[in-house]
């Protein structure tokens with residue numbers, strides 16, 4: 001909101017007093033909203049389960065998007081539509097479009113279509129892939145809309161509700177990227193992504209990443225008859241060895257993971273091709289640049305060595321490095337309004353907030369200088385991105401109340 005501070009003040013001065021976040025707790029509409037959040041607990045959990053059971057694999061979010069499009073309409077949002085990449089957008093207009101607060105949750109999971117996403121309940125916990133990340137954020141988004149609508153909370157600014165495609169992995173933030181290249185970069189005053197569980201987490205740092213698929217290919221052949229020709233797996237192994245030995249800085253914190261390796265046809269065949277996926281993350285884009293250059297150098301060198309070793313056979317390997325993802329870094333400064341409000345809302349509810357770095361949809365607005373955070377949507381969860389993911393709804397209402405306070409404090413509630 002800092003960028004448009006002048007315009008926001010203008011709304012305040014020409015209209016009415018805007019309630020401070022501590023005053024919001026005593027506002028009748030907010031009290032009614034808090035009661036409703038408690039009263040709706042079971043219904044929210046039922047919808048959470050229903051959302052989780054709609055598969056939303058990477059690049060296959062359409063079915064879940066259609067569900068949200070329908071629900072946005074049922075809940076009375078205006079201008080509901082799906083954009084050209086599949087994001088779902090709906091509006092809840094305030095007195096003005098200043099400020100414009102975008103509240104978002106990502107639709108996609110990391111799980112391919114064949115994974116069983118049915119939810120099983122055991123010992124008070126809900127078990128299913130994607131139940132926490134991000135069915136819980138999505139359920140929170142709908143719950144917040146429902147509460148705002150039923151209690152008829154008036155806001156000064158406008159709320160834009162957004163469900164994004166492609167947050168995870170190879171989706172490379174394509175949904176939120178599209179949103180902000182579609183004219184919203186100029187119009188957005190604050191951006192909140194509800195991502196996963198928890199009540200303490202406030203992600204203010206955009207952890208950047210670069211992801212590469214390194215493919216090496218050759219003629220392939222018989223393990224005995226053609227022995228001595230180039231083998232794509234050998235240089236891949238050499239690349240891994242050199243990546244593991246690279247001295248990563250502790251500060252800025254940086255990680256490097258070879259997450260996947262695949263190749264070859266059979267135990268007794270020299271492979272025709274092999275590939276591996278490398279994920280590099282850092283809070284510094286300079287470090288990401290440096291390591292990316294190192295990866296490219298090491299691959300070229302390892303392929304050259306294998307070609308030299310097998311030169312007598314006249315066979316050669318070729319390689320290709322494909323960028324699977326490039327997520328920008330950045331940080332929403334701790335003295336920004338959005339961070340102050342999120343921390344204050346947490347403390348008012350008895351939560352000690354933690355500022356963190358992560359890779360979320362908020363990376364894009366943060367890198368554009370738009371005040372943005374990602375927050376947990378309440379409850380507790382574990383084993384994200386695995387088939388053993390679980391969710392426990394204890395404290396879900398606390399996460400919803402915190403999110404509601406943050407949204408209302410940012411959009412502004414007039415003193416009527």
Ligand SMILES: [Zn+2]
Pocket residue numbers: 106133134167195196
């Ligand atoms: Zn997520």
